[in-house]
Amino acid sequence: MLVGVGGQGVLTASEIIAQACRHEGYDVKKSEVHGMAQRGGSVISHVRYAEAGRVHAPVPAQGQVDILVGFELLETLRALGWLKVEGTAVVNMLLVTPPLAAGGAVPNRDEAVARIRQHVQRLVSVKGEELAHRVGNIRTANTTVVGATAALMPVSVDSWQQAVAEVVPSGTGQINWQAFELGRDMTLNREANSK
Amino acid sequence: MAQLLLSGNEAIARGACQAGVGFAAGYPGTPSSEILQTLSALTQVPIEWAPNEKTALEAAVGAALAGARALATMKHVGLNVAADPLFTAVYTGVEGGLVIVTADDPGLHSSQNEQDNRHYAFAAKAPMLEPADSQEGLEFTQRAFELSEQFDIPVLLRTTTRISHSKALVQPGPIAPVQPGREPPENRAKYVMIPANARVRHRDLLDRLASLTEISDSGEFNRIEPGDASLGIIASGVAYQYAREAAPQASFLKIGMPFPFPAELVREFAGSVDRLVVFEELDRVLEAQVRALGLDCEAKPDEMLVGELSPQAAAQVIHGVRPPEAPAPDVPPRPPIMCAGCPHRPVFYILKKLKCYVTGDIGCYTLSTLPPLETLQTCLCMGAGVGQAHGISQVYDGDRPIVAVIGDSTFIHSGITGLVNMAYNQSTATVVILDNRTTAMTGGQNHPATGRNLRGEPAPELDLAALCRAVGVKRVRVVDSYDLTQLEEVLWRNVFSSMPKHA
Numbered sequence: 057m058l059v060g061v062g063g064q065g066v067l068t069a070s071e072i073i074a075q076a077c078r079h080e081g082y083d084v085k086k087s088e089v090h091g092m093a094q095r096g097g098s099v100i101s102h103v104r105y106a107e108a109g110r111v112h113a114p115v116p117a118q119g120q121v122d123i124l125v126g127f128e129l130l131e132t133l134r135a136l137g138w139l140k141v142e143g144t145a146v147v148n149m150l151l152v153t154p155p156l157a158a159g160g161a162v163p164n165r166d167e168a169v170a171r172i173r174q175h176v177q178r179l180v181s182v183k184g185e186e187l188a189h190r191v192g193n194i195r196t197a198n199t200t201v202v203g204a205t206a207a208l209m210p211v212s213v214d215s216w217q218q219a220v221a222e223v224v225p226s227g228t229g230q231i232n233w234q235a236f237e238l239g240r241d242m243t244l245n246r247e248a249n250s251k
Numbered sequence: 252m253a254q255l256l257l258s259g260n261e262a263i264a265r266g267a268c269q270a271g272v273g274f275a276a277g278y279p280g281t282p283s284s285e286i287l288q289t290l291s292a293l294t295q296v297p298i299e300w301a302p303n304e305k306t307a308l309e310a311a312v313g314a315a316l317a318g319a320r321a322l323a324t325m326k327h328v329g330l331n332v333a334a335d336p337l338f339t340a341v342y343t344g345v346e347g348g349l350v351i352v353t354a355d356d357p358g359l360h361s362s363q364n365e366q367d368n369r370h371y372a373f374a375a376k377a378p379m380l381e382p383a384d385s386q387e388g389l390e391f392t393q394r395a396f397e398l399s400e401q402f403d404i405p406v407l408l409r410t411t412t413r414i415s416h417s418k419a420l421v422q423p424g425p426i427a428p429v430q431p432g433r434e435p436p437e438n439r440a441k442y443v444m445i446p447a448n449a450r451v452r453h454r455d456l457l458d459r460l461a462s463l464t465e466i467s468d469s470g471e472f473n474r475i476e477p478g479d480a481s482l483g484i485i486a487s488g489v490a491y492q493y494a495r496e497a498a499p500q501a502s503f504l505k506i507g508m509p510f511p512f513p514a515e516l517v518r519e520f521a522g523s524v525d526r527l528v529v530f531e532e533l534d535r536v537l538e539a540q541v542r543a544l545g546l547d548c549e550a551k552p553d554e555m556l557v558g559e560l561s562p563q564a565a566a567q568v569i570h571g572v573r574p575p576e577a578p579a580p581d582v583p584p585r586p587p588i589m590c591a592g593c594p595h596r597p598v599f600y601i602l603k604k605l606k607c608y609v610t611g612d613i614g615c616y617t618l619s620t621l622p623p624l625e626t627l628q629t630c631l632c633m634g635a636g637v638g639q640a641h642g643i644s645q646v647y648d649g650d651r652p653i654v655a656v657i658g659d660s661t662f663i664h665s666g667i668t669g670l671v672n673m674a675y676n677q678s679t680a681t682v683v684i685l686d687n688r689t690t691a692m693t694g695g696q697n698h699p700a701t702g703r704n705l706r707g708e709p710a711p712e713l714d715l716a717a718l719c720r721a722v723g724v725k726r727v728r729v730v731d732s733y734d735l736t737q738l739e740e741v742l743w744r745n746v747f748s749s750m751p752k753h754a
């Protein structure tokens with residue numbers, strides 16, 4: 057399950073993940089709600105994959121999500137109820153204040169992260185904007201988060217490479233692949249260190 | 252051919268091409284808009300945005316009369332607008348195949364209501380196909396054209412947001428050559444619906460439906476999937492997918508053609524299972540038909556008449572397991588807002604300042620009803636704000652100016668007749684056309700006043716101010732909404748002056 061704010065590239069990210077699953081030979085279904093995405097509202101997308109014939113519904117049941125990918129902290133908080141108890145959250149450490157929210161009602165970054173930690177057994181945090189800055193294009197932040205997620209999925213590098221190439225805007229394939237690798241390697245290193 | 256990952260809408264467009272579609276028209280509306288946009292990239296035949304759904308359907312009826320396979324697309328409420336031609340087009344029938352896509356929006360992701368358009372099939376006596384995933388979206392569209400020609404009748408294809416906007420693997424087939432148009436027939440008994448002819452055609456319609464019932468009972472679109480006989484589930488659309496996950500071992504009667512209703516198949520299925528459950532989204536359409544056959548069944552509780560179903564709703568209805576109440580997360584909401592720099596904002600700022608009573612309409616500017624502007628007082632259906640303002644001003648003679656706001660696309664869709672009414676009946680209300688030169692709400696589609704057609708090519712440009720003068724509006728002012736001083740001046744001078752007390 058991918059959640060974020062309109063304009064963050066959540067649907068592009070879920071498209072990369074779904075296409076990678078297709079290249080890997082899985083049956084795959086993807087759902088997205090983009091009614092208000094362009095106006096800064098919440099965006100939600102689900103990707104479900106398995107062997108052929110096992111994916112029926114395009115959305116999971118609440119409490120059954122294996123990986124919650126949060127591109128923004130408040131949207132991640134909002135979606136925590138979807139995650140399995142033993143599920144993993146991949147969370148981009150960015151907080152976008154809702155435009156009309158009264159000051160006191162909005163948790164700050166540390167409070168939001170603390171609340172997520174309380175709920176989630178396994179948290180992979182990503183500094184998407186920082187990594188994207190490093191590859192030289194802030195707009196690849198969503199791809200770094202996809203990379204971080206990829207490290208947790210049984211999908212080969214080849215499939216990811218094909219998916220990134222066909223989904224991102226033409227001419228940005230290479231820089232997006234760099235962003236993907238940064239995100240992925242970061243997760244892999246962390247996992248290796250924690251073992 | 253390799254499999255593709257397609258949304259329901261993309262699959263429908265693909266299916267139309269595989270059927271050799273020769274003409275398509277529609278009006279944008281979530282979740283239907285991507286069908287024509289996808290189609291325009293797949294084929295060179297005319298693919299058009301029409302001013303509204305009625306004009307779109309009428310144009311498609313004409314193309315089908317000239318022998319082409321024609322497609323009309325719209326969201327669920329769009330079919331209300333196009334209902335008039337639909338109800339009689341089933342009498343006349345077609346020459347080339349005619350398929351009408353109606354995309355429902357359970358859960359109101361982006362709509363003003365959640366009407367269930369399966370009722371239209373029953374009310375208009377129009378056969379309806381209902382795909383449950385993208386593959387069926389493609390196949391059913393292709394078959395819908397064939398059925399339309401074989402049974403001489405327009406065919407409705409109904410999707411919901413979860414079908415239109417979910418992607419799944421699809422096996423594409425070859426794109427068929429376009430069936431070219433030809434001279435339309437002179438067959439007045441069939442195509443001129445004066446009472447004497449229409450009476451005959453109504454009877455003929457019943458015969459055509461009787462033949463279609465054989466298709467409905469045949470197992471092609473409505474199929475029995477035998478499983479454990481202790482539990483039988485009747486379901487359609489995405490509800491079928493949820494039920495499959497909740498009860499993988501059960502027997503299923505999957506409904507892909509709700510009308511004509513497959514009574515024989517339902518009887519057979521009901522007789523083969525111990526427990527019969529109907530699981531459907533929105534209204535109790537299938538359930539009512541099952542019960543009308545004298546069959547007993549279980550179904551969802553009333554609270555599930557509202558909103559979308561889900562895998563957990565399926566588990567609740569089928570197994571009686573209530574999902575644990577998830578505590579509402581304590582997170583500030585993130586309501587959509589007008590974009591930074593949106594030209595609608597200043598207008599509402601001034602209307603609020605002038606204490607106008609603002610009737611409204613549907614589009615991005617509807618967001619002006621939310622904080623911080625909180626100006627818009629009504630939103631009913633497209634074009635309604637103009638009529639409402641007129642009606643109010645005819646009976647209210649207090650101090651507040653009555654102002655209707657309406658977007659450019661919405662004005663062309665259904666505001667023009669309202670304005671004619673105001674000019675004719677000498678209204679004292681004011682109409683403000685919020686002309687941002689696009690259909691922003693649904694993703695920025697072109698319309699007759701943008702100077703571009705669906706493909707983005709240059710097109711004749713409707714002059715809105717000239718149109719308003721032509722229908723008899725005496726004072727037409729054009730003002731740049733970014734020029735706040737000028738905007739306030741123009742609104743202040745005009746919203747009061749047509750009121751009796753200020754005249």
Ligand SMILES: Cc1ncc(C[n+]2csc(CCOP(=O)(O)OP(=O)(O)O)c2C)c(N)n1
Pocket residue numbers: 278279280281326328329330332362363613614615616633657658659660661662685687689690691692693
């Ligand atoms: C009958 C009907 N058709 C389509 C829609 C979907 N829809 C809602 S608003 C809108 C048009 C908005 O365009 P415009 O009036 O130009 O306003 P804008 O969003 O650009 O401000 C459409 C197509 C609808 N609600 N009802």
